[in-house]
Amino acid sequence: MIQVFNVVKMYDGSNPVLDNISLEISKGEFVFLTGPSGAGKTTILKILFGWESFETGQVLVQGINVGKLTHRNVYTLRRSMGFVFQDYKLLPNKTVFENVSFAQEVIGHDQKKIRFKTWEALKNVGLTPKKDAYPAYLSGGEQQRIAIARAMVNSPAIILADEPTGNLDPDIAIEILKLFEELNQKGSTIIFATHSQEIMKAGNHRVINLNRGKVVSS
Amino acid sequence: MQTLISGYRTTLSNILSNKQTFLLSVATITIAISILGLFLLLFFNLNGLLSSWNREExxxxxxxxxxxxxxxxxxxxxxxxxxxxxxxxxxxxxxxxxxxxxxxxxxxxxxxxxxxxxxxxxxxxxxxxxxxxxxxxxxxxxxxxxxxxxxxxxxGEEWISRFEKFMVFSKIFLFAIGGLLSLGLILIISNTIRLSIYSRQDEIELMLLIGATPRFVKIPFLLEGMIQGLAGSVLALFIIGGVHYYLKSKFQSSIDAMGMDFQFIAEPFLFGLIGLSVLVGFMASYISTFQFLYLLNKK
The missing domain is CATH 3.30.70.3040 (Alpha-Beta Plaits)
Structure with missing residues (x-):
């Protein structure tokens, strides 16, 4: 499903953020991507998403050679994925419902389908009672649930989560992890970047450990 | 089609959330197109005056x-x-x-x-x-x-060639004025649109992250630029029309003796002014969105 071969990524031209990294993730797998700050977790997720370029190596996602994509066709890759960010990246001037439906509007679904799928996604994350609220009036856990609903609403094959529990209390973080596990059980491949030992212990999934841009253990 | 409908909605919401910048941009276009239109009005009437003289030739x-x-x-x-x-x-x-x-x-x-x-x-x-x-x-x-x-x-060979040279000069002058004003407008509108883009930077980045095509991102801004151009040119035509009406009501009796009539800008040129203004709005928006997406994709 996801294959990364000998990828090197540098920001300043001298110190590699990713240093000849290789890894493989199978379809339907749930993987924790861990390591200290600056290990390259976010960078590798951004590369898988086609948001960052890389110097050498090859990245294949569902058979798509990510390095060959241009800004004109990278959307084809992104539409098969969902991304959840640590800072949620919600639009403050849109309601919960609008934030989730926005992900379908940008890919051109019709309004009827958008309404139906948004409602389903909000039901899955338990946010239907707050569908008309604005993100600023919700807790961190609720905001992250909106982000998860937005990531899952287009039924992506892969969901990338970059420290999705980083800003949340431990109890809420476990709840969020459970939501990802439910999505995994429904067939989505999950790559969950975290440095929380509690989350990894609670999850009991494969762990890819990064340090200074290298895979330490997998 | 869905992209266009969504584009229209986003354009309207962009305009409403940046009303002041939008109105400022429309006012600038109105002034520039009015200047061009007034020169055109002058050209038409000079042309009419000289033509009536040369009819006597x-x-x-x-x-x-x-x-x-x-x-x-x-x-x-x-x-x-x-x-x-x-x-x-x-x-x-x-x-x-x-x-x-x-x-x-x-x-x-x-x-x-x-x-x-x-x-x-x-x-x-x-x-x-x-x-x-x-x-x-x-x-x-x-x-x-x-x-x-x-x-x-x-x-009257001399008169004819002078007349012809004057008309050629007037046309070159009009093209030069039109070109310079268009260039100025492109710079102004592109900056207005750039402000609009940067005020929605997070939203645009998110759109691209969740699979929007570059076209989907560009359409609302292109529409905004074109609407600015259209609104500005229509307002300018009202101003030019007002000036024409004032001059006609004030001075028509004085030029009646010369068998002349205060002419308004011919229809094809009116549509030309609107078209130019819309095109300028489109080009300015295109430049801004192109630059923004280019910088974003260079990461």
Whole structure:
């Protein structure tokens, strides 16, 4: 499903953020991507998403050679994925419902389908009672649930989560992890970047450990 | 289709959330297009004035004193076979002398003491109005010059060429003004759109992250630029119309005597102004969105 071969990524031209990294993730797998700050977790997720370029190596996602994509066709890759960010990246001037439906509007679904799928996604994350609220009036856990609903609403094959529990209390973080596990059980491949030992212990999934841009253990 | 509908909605919400910048941009376009339109209005009316003067332009064919009747008939045939000739008046030597005597100025009065008539007979030829009237007069005069029995031709060559040069100069001036104003507008609108883009930077980045095509991102901004152009040009046309109405109501009676009418800008040029303004709005938005997406993709 996801294959990364000998990828090197540098920001300043001298110190590699990713240093000849290789890894493989199978379809339907749930993987924790861990390591200290600056290990390259976010960078590798951004590369898988086609948001960052890389110097050498090859990245294949569902058979798509990510390095060959241009800004004109990278959307084809992104539409098969969902991304959840640590800072949620919600639009403050849109309601919960609008934030989730926005992900379908940008890919051109019709309004009827958008309404139906948004409602389903909000039901899955338990946010239907707050569908008309604005993100600023919700807790961190609720905001992250909106982000998860937005990531899952287009039924992506892969969901990338970059420290999705980083800003949340431990109890809420476990709840969020459970939501990802439910999505995994429904067939989505999950790559969950975290440095929380509690989350990894609670999850009991494969762990890819990064340090200074290298895979330490997998 | 869905992309367009969504684009319209986003455009409206962009405009509403950046009302002040939008209105400022529309006001700038209105001023620039008004300036261009007023120059165009001036050009049209000058053109009309000069055209009415050049309608008075006629060709005078002076005849040799010993012209034969067959040569005269040949000339009259040439006049009558020419579709552009409106009227021909024959002026005999005697009539010319009598007219001269009655209209002579003081400094030419000594000529009245001549014991012979020095003036030649002539034909005064008037031409119908047409787009190529002046060039036709010039060509026709060249033909007449070669005819036997013709002493000389007078048709205001200098006036015609000056008029033509003036019109060419006016057109170049209009194009230059139009070009400079368009360039200025592109810079202003592109900056306005850039402000609009940066105010929505997070949203645009998110759109791209969740799979929006570059076209989906661009459409609302392109529409915004085009709407600015359209609104600005329509307002400018109202201003130009108002100026025209004021001038006409104030000065029409003064120019009636010249057989002239205050003209408004011809319809194709009106649509041209609107089209130019919309195109400028589109280009400015295109430049801004292109630059923004280019910088984003360079990461």
């Amino acid at each position: 006629q060709v005078i064919v002076y005849l040799d004193d010993d012209i034969s009747s067959s040569q005269k008939e040949n000339l009259e045939d040439i006049f009558s076979n020419n579709q552009q000739v409106e009227s021909t008046i024959e002026v005999s030597r005697e009539t010319a002398w009598a007219e001269f005597q009655s209209n002579v100025s003081d400094n030419l009065k000594p000529l009245l003491s001549l014991e012979f008539n020095p003036l030649p007979a002539s034909y005064k030829i008037r031409f119908r109005s047409s787009d190529n009237r002046l060039s036709h007069i010039r060509e026709f005069s060249k033909i007449l010059e070669t005819q036997q029995g013709v002493e000389s031709i007078e048709y």
